[in-house]
Amino acid sequence: MRSATAEPANTGNPVMRVLRKIRLPLDDPFAVVGLLIYAVFFLVAIFADQLATHDPLEILFDKDYQLAADLRPLEDGFVLGTTSLGRDIYSQLIYGSRSALLIGLTAAFMVAVIGTVVGLLSGYFGGWIDILLMRAADIAFGIPFLPFVIVLAAFLEPSIWNVVLAMALILWRDTGRVIRSQVLTLRTRAYIDAARVSGSSDLKIVFRHIAPNILPLSFLYGSIAIGWAILTEAAISFLGFGDPETISWGYMLQDAYASQALSQGGYYWFVPPGICIVLVVVAGFFISRGYEEILFPKLKE
Amino acid sequence: MSDDILRVEGLKISYAVGTSKVRAVDDATFSIPSGSIVGLVGESGCGKTTVARGLTRIMAKSASFDGGEVFFDGKNLLSLSEPDMNELRWRDIAFIPQSAMNSLDPVYTIEKQINEVLIQRGGYNKTDARARAEELFEMVGIEKQRLGDYPHQFSGGMRQRVAIALALALNPKLVIADEPVTALDVIVQRQILDTLKSLQDKLGISVILVTHDISVVAYVCDRIVVMYAGRVVESGDTTTVLTAPYHPYTMGLYNAFPDLQSSEGLLTPIEGHPPDLSNPPDGCRFAPRCPFAEDRCRTSDIPLIDVGGGHFAACLRSSEADALREQAAKPETWAEMA
């Protein structure tokens, strides 16, 4: 397979050009599995209202008006049982996919955008912009990631957006560095020189010639960030710094942990959310590996 | 001939490429007389390196033997068990690689790498090993103080000397040198070849020198084996073969190389490319590039025949060699093929 950065992409309209650059890694069976997992979770998230049997936060009662708490799976028609507060685990699981995907995708988007812009500016213009931005990246590497997110999430209002923001503030560093070095090599290519000599402005060169060629890299790092973001959000929610209004898998696990589900053998409560997290994150890994093989074909050897 | 240290007969080696097979060495036959330096020469991709590696039986995973025999010191190497073959490696058959830089482990000192061979394969103890290592360094002309240095601390020529010292460590009977001087500049090339030649004389070992450079063969080799597209096309005494070649490929090859000692005269390249080995042409494989090829060259198999005095050539027109040689000396003859 050809290196994604081998040729300039300057034909066709911009949208098509971008789409052609972001090839889905369909040759790799694992990447296909990853995409399928995503597809399933997307459908679940979209049709959550139809799929859920109960309101995930509603406290439920059984026929005898007793609190429907700590029910085992399939007992009284609750597919996965209920929590200690009488909430339906299955419905929480379904709604959890919404926040997971929302967090994963927005964080990945922000990481990819910030990292790409930083990498482009740093690599293309060099000089003090480069020094400044790369020093900032060094500092971001020195800040302990999870503690930083915890502190920020705890001090700002507990909402998933603040968690996403805190993650993006740190995670852009890897993307930024990689994109920068890619831009540095692209900048020396003949067609960039040609564009410069023929009088194209910097802005035009960056967006027309360089940006399309680094898009797959941005995507790769974005797809890695999805998994990170979901894992981090789960950890934050588990530690109790999450948004109490939003049902997420991390929140479910925190609820289970705090309600002594572990000592009472409530596997039906804390196993499913964990499996969902693993599935989504591992799907992200598979997809990013597929991208890696497109981008760095020598890994296949 | 019983005084041959090595006899290769009808050797066939192929590589698996995807689902198909590419026969890189097809029916190669030659022999190495004891105590001589034999040059194995040909263009890149002609199978010479594959032959060299095949003799050690350490080949790429995709490579396999498809036939033929290799007699070394009375034993058929291809039918030896792997442990028996391994006993032979380095003790009897040593190897000098093309790039000593990549062939020396970067994380160990040279002394450690020589010791490894001396102790693990040669049964030396530590003190004897040190003495032997110093002796080896002296033989190849490096100060013994440098034994404790790492590979990256040596220059290219020095590293090649180290590689020779390593190869000679266990007094092998046969040394296979795979393009030992290709990566070096001409002056250093000569120094290394001089060292190799004098050590070979002194120790009475046999050497196979694999090279694409016919001037290297002319400079040090007693005998020459010319390969083309996986086959041996000509072999014999170096002086005889180079002054009176019988195969047009050898004639062309000689024209195409500068002399190691002088750079006079015009170089005439052989036009075209070697054939695709996954689908080789019938008959003589050189025919498509040969200015003297006739129709019969493209159909029948061409045997390697004795043209006199241990000189073999695989050409149907070998009886007209004298006339062909005259024409081959003219650049126009080759230019017409372009």
Added chain:
Amino acid sequence: MLWAVATILFLMFRLMPSNPLAAYIDPTFTVEQQAALMAKFGLDRPLWEQYFIYLWNLLQGELGDSFFYRQPVGTRVLELLPNTLILTFSSLIIAYTFGIIVGAWLAWKRDTFAERAAIPLVLTTRALPEFWLGMLLLALFSFTLGWFPAGGTRSPGSEYASYFALYTSRDFLSHLVLPAMTLAIYSQGLPLLLMRSNMLEVMNEDFVTMARIKGLSSWTVVVRHAARNALLPVMTSFAIAVGYQIQGNVVVETVFSWPGLGRELVNAVSASDYPLAQGAFLMIAVVVVLMNLLADLLYTLLDPRISHA
């Protein structure tokens, strides 16, 4: 570098919307009492002045007093550091030993069924939320099977003469097993995958081929030459992994009630104990930065191409 982190930390803690003394001040305090407290903690001065006082104190190793424990943060943090380091190092040593051996073995077994099945499995362990893995192990081995204690570092009521006696006691070690295993299972993927890909690359190097042509034993070829070279970047990654793991410890320490820096940070943040949270954060940052430095140093030491240039 640490200065930059300390500055960001300062800004984070001082620019927060809520009053940093909120947790400290009793609603019954009078305005004067509150002002006195503000003065005591230096919070009535201008921001830049506070900043220089903060930096000056840091340079002297002075981290302030914890609101909650009413004792110096420095003492508290240093008390907890060994627990975190023991947990981190024991888990990483297990993870690296396992990862390096299995990674090398998988490279050796390339293109076999075992190798093909192992890679997605390893990727899956990288996708496990650490705290969830901890919960599973806790539920299974502690609550259901009762093999190991559920949390903390020692059984209630046990006393030890010295730290050494504590850290080598059976009791301490049995408390260590589950959290260390949790972290080890999560962390083995990195050295494993790194070792595997390095091995695959190194196995193609000429010097490995030459070692085989020399007739050296397979052990020498694979271990002394291939693995030794493939190990270089893996060892460097160890130092980085320590820095990384220390951050990740936060959740696992919480699950297993392991009294370390991470759990302390979480508790301090929950209790709005700012000086303590700041101290724990800073301590973690120090370890991260030191480990990044150590990684560079290790690489220089282990690779003669750099150390003997």
